[in-house]
Amino acid sequence: MKLKNVLIVVKDMERSKRFYHDLFGLEMVLNNDGNIILTEGLVLQDEKIWREFLKRDIVPKNNSCELYFEENDIEVFIDKLEKLYPDVTYVNKLMAHSWGQKVIRFYDPDGNLIEVGTPMRQERNT
Helix, strand or coil: CCCCCEEEEECCHHHHHHHHHHHHCCCEEEECCCEEEEHHHEEEEEHHHHHHHHCCCCCCCCCCCCEEEECCCHHHHHHHHHHHCCCCCEEEEEEECCCCCEEEEEECCCCCEEEEECCCCCCCCC
């Protein structure tokens, strides 16, 4: 079995496509009437479809999962984020973990949690 996609719910499809393209360079692969597949396997689904399917409330900023991206030059990424989306809501601004990785966490326009971190070093078995 193979994981194919990760789906997130969005209220404004055009705004979300622009956000993920502007910050992460994701391009549309397929537009299937309320479901848009972007490169890297991210799927944007219109909130109305998700709500109808689940018959439950959508809970933005529920902090139960996150999208994780790696970026070598995180300071340049942060400059781009602040320039293009100055009103972004942060969970934490740039910080360094004890193992040396730098990370930033913030919400997309629909309250989906995003983490951007510098690449983590892989330990080698010797």
